[in-house]
Amino acid sequence: MKRFRTLRFRFALWTATLLLIVLILFGAFVYFSLQQGLVSAMDDSLRFSASQAIAAVNIENGQINFSDSLPESSLVADLQGRGFTIRILAPDGKILQSSGPYHSLLVDPASVQKAGMGVPGFSTVTISSVKIRVYTAPILDNQQFLGVIQIMQSLAPLVETLDRLLVALLVSIPVLLIISAFSGYYLAARALFPIDQITQTAQRISAEDLSARLNPHKTDDEVGRLAATFDNMLARLENAFRRERQFTADASHELRTPMAATQAILGVTLEKDRKPQEYRQALRDISEETDRLQGLVENLLFLARGDQRNPAQFERVDFSHLLLDTAESLRPLSEAKGLRFDVSVPEEITLFGNTDSLIRLFINLLDNAIKFTSHGEIRLLAWKEERFVRIKVSDTGSGIPDQDLPHIFDRFYRVDTSRSARGSGLGLSIAQAIVHQHAGELTVTSRVGQGTEFIVCLPIAATIQAS
Numbered sequence: 001m002k003r004f005r006t007l008r009f010r011f012a013l014w015t016a017t018l019l020l021i022v023l024i025l026f027g028a029f030v031y032f033s034l035q036q037g038l039v040s041a042m043d044d045s046l047r048f049s050a051s052q053a054i055a056a057v058n059i060e061n062g063q064i065n066f067s068d069s070l071p072e073s074s075l076v077a078d079l080q081g082r083g084f085t086i087r088i089l090a091p092d093g094k095i096l097q098s099s100g101p102y103h104s105l106l107v108d109p110a111s112v113q114k115a116g117m118g119v120p121g122f123s124t125v126t127i128s129s130v131k132i133r134v135y136t137a138p139i140l141d142n143q144q145f146l147g148v149i150q151i152m153q154s155l156a157p158l159v160e161t162l163d164r165l166l167v168a169l170l171v172s173i174p175v176l177l178i179i180s181a182f183s184g185y186y187l188a189a190r191a192l193f194p195i196d197q198i199t200q201t202a203q204r205i206s207a208e209d210l211s212a213r214l215n216p217h218k219t220d221d222e223v224g225r226l227a228a229t230f231d232n233m234l235a236r237l238e239n240a241f242r243r244e245r246q247f248t249a250d251a252s253h254e255l256r257t258p259m260a261a262t263q264a265i266l267g268v269t270l271e272k273d274r275k276p277q278e279y280r281q282a283l284r285d286i287s288e289e290t291d292r293l294q295g296l297v298e299n300l301l302f303l304a305r306g307d308q309r310n311p312a313q314f315e316r317v318d319f320s321h322l323l324l325d326t327a328e329s330l331r332p333l334s335e336a337k338g339l340r341f342d343v344s345v346p347e348e349i350t351l352f353g354n355t356d357s358l359i360r361l362f363i364n365l366l367d368n369a370i371k372f373t374s375h376g377e378i379r380l381l382a383w384k385e386e387r388f389v390r391i392k393v394s395d396t397g398s399g400i401p402d403q404d405l406p407h408i409f410d411r412f413y414r415v416d417t418s419r420s421a422r423g424s425g426l427g428l429s430i431a432q433a434i435v436h437q438h439a440g441e442l443t444v445t446s447r448v449g450q451g452t453e454f455i456v457c458l459p460i461a462a463t464i465q466a467s
């Protein structure tokens, strides 16, 4: 039963049904046109023979002269040789002269009457299942009705030809149908073979193992493209799952560090009675670790929610103010390290965005700049372009090695874990997530020992509102 529900079976059925309809229409057309053609050819020949015979009838003094009788003439011999029957009837329908196989056929008074009115006509008569075509025409002399001439011929050869055609059609149609159904089934099976492969591969795939691939042969047809798309999707899924797993592992690891430190401090402190300042120191240490933990959890939460943030939370932001305030809040940190802090922001830049996220973005970039710079200067420079505002955060710090540059936006990625012990490697991934939420772009260039330059490009109010 399952087989009947397959696409290839249905395809075969459709092909056969369609072909059946086409063949029936075609067969009927051929049959009836041939029938009509043959009958009209026969009628022409009967009409022509009748006119020849009428011309050969000898009329004297307004009467048919039977002495020079028709049956003996060479015309009649010729007509007889071709299977015609020829009769001459009196105006009342009495047979006066006749020759040929159907000479004694019953006279149809209606056709004689019609001929009497000067109208020739055809009729078909059946005697013991043989059909005979009869042409009845008047013999006239100066508008005077002298008698009737009838020419007949058997329709048997014509019927035989049509019967042969019918048999040929009835035999060939089922054969063609069977061939077409099988070829339809075979072609559909061939075309759908890669889809079966896709199904089997998809059945093998689970969240744990996304490594299965179809590896389609390089065909640029619909199925080839489907298979390639499927493989690409699997690769993306595998990548995403791997990153998610890595992220969970890294997050657990990062969370474990401050917790283990807290536990160690508590363990050591509680080993024996201590002086008050030792307790105070221990509490300060624990507070530092919990601060770290809190920061980490907040960052993780931010990243986890990042994808769900919607522009509905966006508002019109006085961006110039926001940049200046953020920079001022970090100035003490840079001055404490003896760094020059150069800020240049044009007035009245307005953005459509999320204030908290934008502050967080520039705190992360400026904090990194201060953190990784031991001497020289930090610069925050903003300028407006037609539809964008660009903000450059540059420093004269340690720089980032070329091989690390492509990874610095990855979650938990740190270039030198010992040097940046204060960070957790989430700052730049958060910065990038924020820039993407604002439909912007974040790029970096860096030279080891010379400094780093981050450029944020954000669309200005009107454009982002529309997007």
Ligand code: ADP
Binding pocket: 364, 368, 369, 370, 372, 395, 397, 398, 399, 400, 408, 413, 414, 415, 416, 420, 422, 423, 424, 425, 426, 427, 428, 429, 452
């Ligand atoms: P972290 O919290 O460790 O600073 P980030 O995601 O902010 O994490 O940065 C990732 C890594 O990129 C840092 O560990 C650091 O090695 C490097 N980095 C970021 N900003 C700078 C900078 N301005 N100068 C040098 N290195 C930087």
